[in-house]
Amino acid sequence: MKIAIVCYPTFGGSGVVATELGMALSKRGHEIHFITYKQPVRLEQLSSNIHFHEVNVPEYPLFHYQPYELALSSKLVDMVKLHDIEMLHVHYAIPHAYAGYMAKKMLEEEGIMLPMVTTLHGTDITLVGNHPFYKPAVTFSINNSDVVTSVSQSLKADTLRLFNLKREIDVVPNFIDTTKYTQSLSNCQRSMLAANDEKIITHVSNLRKVKRIEDVITIFYLLQKKVKAKLIMVGQGPEREMAEDMVAELNIEDKVLFLGESHEIDKVLSYSDLFLLPSEKESFGLAALEAMVNGVPVISTNTGGLPEVNKHGFSGFLSNVGDVDEMAANAVTILKDEETLKQFKENARKQSYIFDIYSVVPLYEDLYRKALEMT
Numbered sequence: 386m387k388i389a390i391v392c393y394p395t396f397g398g399s400g401v402v403a404t405e406l407g408m409a410l411s412k413r414g415h416e417i418h419f420i421t422y423k424q425p426v427r428l429e430q431l432s433s434n435i436h437f438h439e440v441n442v443p444e445y446p447l448f449h450y451q452p453y454e455l456a457l458s459s460k461l462v463d464m465v466k467l468h469d470i471e472m473l474h475v476h477y478a479i480p481h482a483y484a485g486y487m488a489k490k491m492l493e494e495e496g497i498m499l500p501m502v503t504t505l506h507g508t509d510i511t512l513v514g515n516h517p518f519y520k521p522a523v524t525f526s527i528n529n530s531d532v533v534t535s536v537s538q539s540l541k542a543d544t545l546r547l548f549n550l551k552r553e554i555d556v557v558p559n560f561i562d563t564t565k566y567t568q569s570l571s572n573c574q575r576s577m578l579a580a581n582d583e584k585i586i587t588h589v590s591n592l593r594k595v596k597r598i599e600d601v602i603t604i605f606y607l608l609q610k611k612v613k614a615k616l617i618m619v620g621q622g623p624e625r626e627m628a629e630d631m632v633a634e635l636n637i638e639d640k641v642l643f644l645g646e647s648h649e650i651d652k653v654l655s656y657s658d659l660f661l662l663p664s665e666k667e668s669f670g671l672a673a674l675e676a677m678v679n680g681v682p683v684i685s686t687n688t689g690g691l692p693e694v695n696k697h698g699f700s701g702f703l704s705n706v707g708d709v710d711e712m713a714a715n716a717v718t719i720l721k722d723e724e725t726l727k728q729f730k731e732n733a734r735k736q737s738y739i740f741d742i743y744s745v746v747p748l749y750e751d752l753y754r755k756a757l758e759m760t
């Protein structure tokens with residue numbers, strides 16, 4: 386099948402899922418066309434069946450806001466006609482489902498039917514999409530997609546609760562390629578991050594408010610009083626400055642490393658002993674799954690889709706949002722002796738296999754067939 390994938394090309398979870406899906410589909414013989422404003426960060430290489438088409442938005446001084454949706458829908462129309470694309474899969478409703486719908490309608494005028502699958506990722510529903518300024522357009526584009534998927538049961542429930550929808554939503558969880566994470570890395574590389582007797586605690590995110598970065602720092606502050614440890618903060622975002630100030634105030638600057646955006650997340654995870662994800666909201670928690678596949682247990686909140694990913698007392702522990710004392714105590718329980726840590730590491734890896742790419746990608750293929758039948 387020839388499939389166009391529209392996504393954000395950045396480090397965010399939705400872009401990562403879209404890119405990994407496109408690469409997996411291409412290996413299964415499909416021709417994939419990524420259509421976005423920059424080459425997706427995880428897109429390793431283009432090949433005969435992976436293409437990237439850049440959406441350009443020419444600057445014009447009259448516009449206070451440059452019309453990206455317009456440029457995207459025009460690009461979609463052109464690419465669908467040029468490459469005979471048969472399926473459109475948009476990731477993150479805003480503004481992709483809206484632009485996709487417009488492209489679909491323009492193509493219909495020319496007798497071309499383009500089925501559209503929309504995947505909801507989380508903040509497009511729970512934070513941004515739910516805002517009254519966007520809600521009518523988001524509701525319309527969800528209702529008018531041929532197939533709608535959400536990345537967890539929890540996000541499906543949120544979507545049905547927050548929006549007035551008259552349609553089905555299929556849950557297709559996020560996934561991970563478990564075969565990619567088998568390499569064990571050398572101790573000498575680990576020693577660049579921490580001493581041998583120090584545990585490595587990691588947090589990976591876009592450092593936005595919703596991630597409760599102050600809780601990450603507090604949990605680490607509490608746990609390092611009991612266990613020798615280093616905290617590695619991976620990612621870039623608006624909360625970084627606050628986090629650096631907090632680290633300085635708590636006098637733990639020598640124990641916290643801010644790496645910024647990194648292409649070597651798997652390397653850092655492969656050295657890690659524990660992953661912290663105390664988010665306010667999380668529709669799935671792809672970062673937690675990426676940690677687990679590297680054998681890293683997870684201390685998380687019990688919000689949104691996290692209980693579908695992280696199993697309490699098995700792959701890690703879950704606590705109420707903001708309960709930093711309990712999260713720190715649970716962290717110490719995991720780290721306190723080598724035998725317990727080893728068991729949690731094994732469990733984390735086992736739990737990640739539930740989300741193996743090879744069982745999830747065929748679910749999308751089934752939905753593409755369903756969308757084709759509908760149009």
Ligand code: GMT
Binds near residue numbers: 396591595666
């Ligand atoms: O976590 C973020 O803020 C990034 C955001 C995105 O859309 O890129 O992530 C959302 O989608 C991910 C992939 O489906 C999910 O794993 C994340 O849980 C979800 N984030 C939130 O719901 C806050």
